[in-house]
Amino acid sequence: MKEFIDYILQFGTLNQHQIDLILTKATELEFNKDEYFSEAGKVSQQVGFVLDGIVRVCYYNNKGEEITKYFIEENNLVVDLESFDNEIPSTAYVQATTDCKLVVFSRKEWKELLDTIIPWEAIVHKIISKALRQKVERRSPLVAEDATTRYLMFLDIYPNVVNRVPLSYVASYLGITQSSLSRIRKNIR
Amino acid sequence: MKEFIDYILQFGTLNQHQIDLILTKATELEFNKDEYFSEAGKVSQQVGFVLDGIVRVCYYNNKGEEITKYFIEENNLVVDLESFDNEIPSTAYVQATTDCKLVVFSRKEWKELLDTIIPWEAIVHKIISKALRQKVERRSPLVAEDATTRYLMFLDIYPNVVNRVPLSYVASYLGITQSSLSRIRKNIR
DNA sequence: ATCGCTTTTTGCCAAATGGCAAATGATATC
């Protein structure tokens, strides 16, 4: 839980009273590999923070292919903003890709924090903006590159993910087939 | 300029005094087609809002190819956040893709607004979060699709862009060559 | 060690896309 507080404090200042209040609301939850944190079609009801493990967000495209939209590593927030904020059904699955340990806040708890801790909203805004910017910066450059370059960029950006998740997840993240990715890896060696 | 105020007021409430102050700081600027709003290597010094025309953000990849990262249509903010906030050199060019009319704020003016108008920061945060979310939602799905599907998605998302910008810009946005895109268009007809 | 299950690699061929250069079309200028 300390990692979570440390993380938050990078984005703003909180006094001990405020930190204690946050800890009161926080629940530490474990998810087994393949379990869902939230599912498409349901309204996202919680905000999470990854203490340990890798979470991924995925969806099914028109052709029914499962696409990994992005990976979320340790020390990052997990929240389907669109669904959580607007209370509308989510369009994506959020799944533990490995066994995971998360800090979780229910909608009610989260709202209480926003209402009680004045700097909380600003801190959350900063965290979310940063995460969104990171997502854009990671996604945008991929489309312009060939499959090999995409994979190399992936290794650069997620050096700790590649050996912890199935090849197929990486392939769908990169928009290539599993067998192409396998061949690319062979060529790189 | 009215469009700008209307846009802002969707994200929060301001009184007339505050609106007048914003208008005092705002400068309306015209950019000719192909002129740069900001350039790679320079620290981004202004925040803009597109009143009329289409702006694009682009960069050169490792192979020296010019890649369109995204298009910015009327009624959207134009700002290189990373560069503007942290005062570091930008990595991208922001260019008027058509003749454009923009509302522009210098760094100094923008900061004065942030310091003077209490709700301004929250409003700006909301606007920026929304824009970032939109960028992620537009970019992410492209990588998983073939060239034809990407183009159709592009038409869906930017129905008003395709006839106002060169084919090559659209192609590089979609990560395909200009000639492939030309062939795709032929097949669709 | 063996079995059963899942993941990854590989072979074969088809389809999609790229590269290059020439042809065509569009537009502005004189």
Place this chain on the structure above:
DNA sequence: GATATCATTTGCCATTTGGCAAAAAGCGAT
């Protein structure tokens, strides 16, 4: 209207990537 310039389309062929199925490899349970 002719010309110069730039954008788009097209032809030809090479390269990359996909689709499918089988083989191989990894891994946990017994």
